[in-house]
Amino acid sequence: MWRYIGRKLFVYLLTFVIAVTINWMIPRFMPGDPVRSMLSRASVGNPEALQRMNDYYTGVFGFDTPLHEQYLAFWGGLLRGDLGVSVMLYPQPVLDIILRSVPYTLALLLPAIILSWIVGNRIGAFAARKKLLDNTVLPVGYVLTAMPYMWLALLLAWSLGIVAGVLPTSGGYSPTLRPEFSWLFISSLITHWILPFLSMFIVALGGWAIGMRNMIIYELEADYSNYLQALGAPSRLIRRYAFRNAMLPQITGLAVQLGTVLSGALLTEIVFNYPGLGTLILQALNNRDFFVLQGTFLFVVVGVLIANFIIDIVYVLVDPRTRVQMTGGAA
Amino acid sequence: MTLRVNDLKVYYQTLRGDVHALDGVTFDLADGEIMGLAGESGCGKTTLGKSLIRLDTRMRHVGGTIELDGKDVPIADDKAMVPLRYHEISLIPQYAMSALNPTRKIGRMINELLRARGVRPVDIADELRRRLELVGLDPDVLNRFPIELSGGMKQRVVMVMSTLLNPSLLIADEVTSALDVSTQRAVAESLVEFRDREYVKSMVFVTHDISLVYQMADTIMVMYAGHIVEKASASTIVNAPRHPYTQMLISALPEVGTTTDQGRLEGIPGTPPGLLNPPTGCRFKDRCPLAFSKCSERPPLVEIEPGHWAACWKTG
Ligand SMILES: Nc1ncnc2c1ncn2[C@@H]1O[C@H](COP(=O)(O)OP(=O)(O)OP(=O)(O)O)[C@@H](O)[C@H]1O
Ligand code: SF4
Ligand SMILES: [Mg+2]
Numbered sequence: 001m002w003r004y005i006g007r008k009l010f011v012y013l014l015t016f017v018i019a020v021t022i023n024w025m026i027p028r029f030m031p032g033d034p035v036r037s038m039l040s041r042a043s044v045g046n047p048e049a050l051q052r053m054n055d056y057y058t059g060v061f062g063f064d065t066p067l068h069e070q071y072l073a074f075w076g077g078l079l080r081g082d083l084g085v086s087v088m089l090y091p092q093p094v095l096d097i098i099l100r101s102v103p104y105t106l107a108l109l110l111p112a113i114i115l116s117w118i119v120g121n122r123i124g125a126f127a128a129r130k131k132l133l134d135n136t137v138l139p140v141g142y143v144l145t146a147m148p149y150m151w152l153a154l155l156l157a158w159s160l161g162i163v164a165g166v167l168p169t170s171g172g173y174s175p176t177l178r179p180e181f182s183w184l185f186i187s188s189l190i191t192h193w194i195l196p197f198l199s200m201f202i203v204a205l206g207g208w209a210i211g212m213r214n215m216i217i218y219e220l221e222a223d224y225s226n227y228l229q230a231l232g233a234p235s236r237l238i239r240r241y242a243f244r245n246a247m248l249p250q251i252t253g254l255a256v257q258l259g260t261v262l263s264g265a266l267l268t269e270i271v272f273n274y275p276g277l278g279t280l281i282l283q284a285l286n287n288r289d290f291f292v293l294q295g296t297f298l299f300v301v302v303g304v305l306i307a308n309f310i311i312d313i314v315y316v317l318v319d320p321r322t323r324v325q326m327t328g329g330a331a
Numbered sequence: 332m333t334l335r336v337n338d339l340k341v342y343y344q345t346l347r348g349d350v351h352a353l354d355g356v357t358f359d360l361a362d363g364e365i366m367g368l369a370g371e372s373g374c375g376k377t378t379l380g381k382s383l384i385r386l387d388t389r390m391r392h393v394g395g396t397i398e399l400d401g402k403d404v405p406i407a408d409d410k411a412m413v414p415l416r417y418h419e420i421s422l423i424p425q426y427a428m429s430a431l432n433p434t435r436k437i438g439r440m441i442n443e444l445l446r447a448r449g450v451r452p453v454d455i456a457d458e459l460r461r462r463l464e465l466v467g468l469d470p471d472v473l474n475r476f477p478i479e480l481s482g483g484m485k486q487r488v489v490m491v492m493s494t495l496l497n498p499s500l501l502i503a504d505e506v507t508s509a510l511d512v513s514t515q516r517a518v519a520e521s522l523v524e525f526r527d528r529e530y531v532k533s534m535v536f537v538t539h540d541i542s543l544v545y546q547m548a549d550t551i552m553v554m555y556a557g558h559i560v561e562k563a564s565a566s567t568i569v570n571a572p573r574h575p576y577t578q579m580l581i582s583a584l585p586e587v588g589t590t591t592d593q594g595r596l597e598g599i600p601g602t603p604p605g606l607l608n609p610p611t612g613c614r615f616k617d618r619c620p621l622a623f624s625k626c627s628e629r630p631p632l633v634e635i636e637p638g639h640w641a642a643c644w645k646t647g
Contacts, residue, residue: 227430228444230385231493232416237447241432248434320434320476 001316008312012305019301024074027290053090060084083298084291088283094295097280102299104172105276107193109265112200117254120208125243127209128216137209144206149264153199153271161195168192172275196272200264204257211253215246248319255311258304333533334360334383334500339395341382350606352378354557355395357632358640360500365526365534367544367565369580370554371603376537377425379554380502382406383535384420400499417448421498421531425505427489431477438473441492448496455495462491462530466521483514490521494530501531505538515540519547541584545569550638553577556603556614559632563639573635573646576615613643621645 035057065073077084083094127137144152161169168174173188219225219242228238269278277296284292316322336358343350352375360366368376378390383406386392392407399419405411424430432440441459442452460470466487477485486506494501503522507515525531538544544551545565552562553576561574572578579599601618604610610617612627619626625644632642 223424223426223429224432226387227422227424227426227489228432230381230416230422230424231444231448232413232418233444233447237443241435245432245434318434320436321478 004316005313008309012309015305016301020075020078020298021071023294023297024071027294028070049090053087056085057087078298083295086292087289088287088292094291097292098277098295098299101275101277101280101296104274105265105269105278108196108200108268108274108276112197112204113254113257116201116204117208117250117257120205121212121247121250123205124209124212124214125216125239125246127213128220129239134213137213141206141210141213144202145210147203149199149203149267150271152203153196153268156195156199156202157272160198167195169195170273192272192274196268196274199271200268203264208250208253212246212250215249216242219243219246244318248315251311251315251318255308255315258307258311333362333364333400335398336360336383337396337398339379339382339397340393341378341386342391342393343378343389344391345389345607348607349391349393351557351609352606353382354606354609356554356557356559357395358552358559358562360533360535362532363526364550365523365536365548366562367541367548367551368535368537368554369539369541369544369551371599372539373603373606374554375557375606376554377504378557380422380504380535380537383500383502384416384422385409385412417444417493417498418496419498420500421493421496421502423489423493423501423503423506425508425537427486427506428482428509430489431485433477436474436476437480437488441473441495444492445495450496459491459495462495463488465524466491467517483510483518486510486514486518487521490518490525494525497530499532501525501534503534503536506536507543508539515543519543523547541569541581553580556609557606558614558629559640559642560615561639561641561643562632563641567639573639574641574643575619575621575645577641 035054081095083098086092086094086097089097123133123137127134157169160167168191172192173179173185174192177185177188179185216239220238222242222245225238225242228241229235265276266278266281268274269276270282273279277299280292281296283289284296336356339353339356340351341353343352356375356379358366368379370376381387381390382392383397383404386406386409397404397406399415404415404420431437435443445452445455459473463470463472468484468487468491472480472484472488477488480488486509490503490506501522506522507518510518522534522536526534536544536548541551545568548565550562551565551568553560553568553574555576561568561572561577563572568577569581572581583599599618604614604617611629613619613622613630616622616626623644628644630642630644632640634640635646
């Protein structure tokens with residue numbers, strides 16, 4: 001067990017190191033002068049300030065020191081939590097900017113992924129047993145998964161936001177408010193959160209439901225189900241087994257999904273102008289802000305790795321077959 | 332008389348029409364009898380076994396009756412069958428290797444099944460351990476997952492599990508086919524032991540392996556294309572078969588009774604007819620060297636001597 005976890009941890013650590021290294025390489029080995037190309041986009045009127053920025057970034061990149069020293073210095077900064085200073089929001093530290101965006105992204109992603117997974121699995125399991133429900137869940141599910149995300153998001157924004165006028169369609173909170181711990185601000189947060197959340201939730205729901213339905217139907221045809229039926233076991237028991245076994249591929253699916261959530265969140269945040277990491281990435285790209293890009297990239301990598309690690313552990317707990325493999329396995 | 336099957340017809344419903352997999356099957360099974368059920372692949376052995384305990388969704392009961400210990404077995408009525416299953420009629424399926432839920436420890440799965448069938452696991456726990464030991468398993472297997480067991484161990488677990496409630500009738504479908512020769516022997520002997528200890532009253536033992544069944548079974552019934560062609564004591568079937576199909580089957584075996592391995596059914600020229608639109612009359616007539624004009628009518632299964640039944644115009 002611990003050997004298995006240790007091995008997994010090692011792989012994740014390696015992934016992290018590689019990600020950081022690539023992250024470090026990209027601006028340095030790109031053609032052109034990264035400092036110049038960054039600053040050319042920065043709208044700084046004051047030449048004195050521009051000179052200060054130029055000095056700072058040249059210093060950070062440390063072009064006059066040997067490569068390996070640059071690399072070690074980069075790691076040193078990283079471990080101290082120093083991700084550099086943003087260009088577009090100079091002189092704010094990148095870490096602060098990212099930490100400001102992360103809660104929004106998490107508040108969007110985690111509930112959307114987890115709730116759609118739970119609800120989708122429930123609906124799918126239910127559909128597998130009720131003909132009537134199956135006849136509705138299946139087509140609706142297919143429509144949902146086939147629908148381009150943009151289209152759904154715009155449809156939601158248009159119907160609930162613009163036509164019905166009940167929900168705001170842009171931003172993380174009302175532009176007339178400042179972040180503070182008040183009921184007014186929190187309710188503004190919540191109303192702004194609903195639409196982007198809903199769009200992600202709905203899109204993911206159909207896929208989970210269909211997957212679960214198919215898996216359960218497959219499990220109910222499995223040999224052990226037939227055997228139990230022949231021995232007169234009630235369908236409640238057989239369904240319980242089928243549900244549990246059908247969950248295993250769904251858990252793997254969740255792990256895979258967690259790896260690709262970034263793109264999902266990116267789109268959502270852009271459509272709804274939601275102030276999370278996705279929007280930040282877009283802004284950083286537009287402004288050639290390498291430091292912000294680097295920082296967000298690292299955060300995303302770490303997030304995905306942590307999520308996968310959790311799934312690994314969960315999987316070990318629910319599937320005896322992985323446990324057997326871990327301990328070396330009997331015949 | 333434990334089991335009495337009378338003119339049983341069970342068809343598979345398919346898009347292309349009904350598959351007449353069991354077309355008028357009649358036989359009796361006495362108390363304490365182990366009956367080997369033999370015949371080429373696809374002749375309806377598994378179908379017969381399933382028809383005694385549970386029809387799957389594609390199977391349709393077309394006619395005939397089943398009686399167990401004097402009571403009707405309402406095979407067409409899935410709900411009414413439930414009380415009989417496991418308690419009175421039980422099954423070791425052809426797929427015993429995959430019959431256990433992979434994500435449950437074996438002991439827990441058995442307990443859950445018992446509870447669902449109205450039996451308190453504690454009342455039977457000692458018996459369960461005793462029987463596991465009887466078939467050569469450490470009762471510790473109850474704390475293991477199916478994947479941690481070898482094929483033969485799983486087979487024996489299923490054997491014990493299926494017979495735990497002392498059913499009247501046990502259907503054992505090719506329980507030895509996937510095992511190596513020595514394990515085959517052990518499993519077959521355990522089943523005889525189960526009968527001797529009256530864990531099961533009588534048994535239908537489906538197999539391809541006539542030499543194995545010859546050594547353990549009291550009687551052998553031979554099927555061909557959904558019909559019964561012959562039933563008699565094991566030694567009669569092997570040493571003095573009367574039906575042309577049985578004769579060809581036996582003569583195709585290498586030295587039956589002296590060797591234990593490789594007694595498999597092969598080497599009869601031709602193939603059995605499809606059961607989607609089965610031929611009328613004797614279904615063996617296309618391959619039968621003795622066929623004559625009368626064979627276009629179906630020969631009845633008649634008792635040609637005490638305890639020896641055959642369905643052939645030439646033996647009647
Ligand atoms: N689900 C099904 N749908 C349609 N036809 C089926 C189905 N299952 C079996 N059959 C047909 O019924 C006939 C009898 O099949 P069965 O499984 O009883 O044969 P068997 O004697 O057990 O063969 P084997 O020795 O290979 O196990 C075969 O001709 C087969 O094609
Ligand atoms: S009834 Fe006719 S065809 Fe059938 S086995 Fe007897 S002789 Fe052969
Ligand atoms: Mg079979």
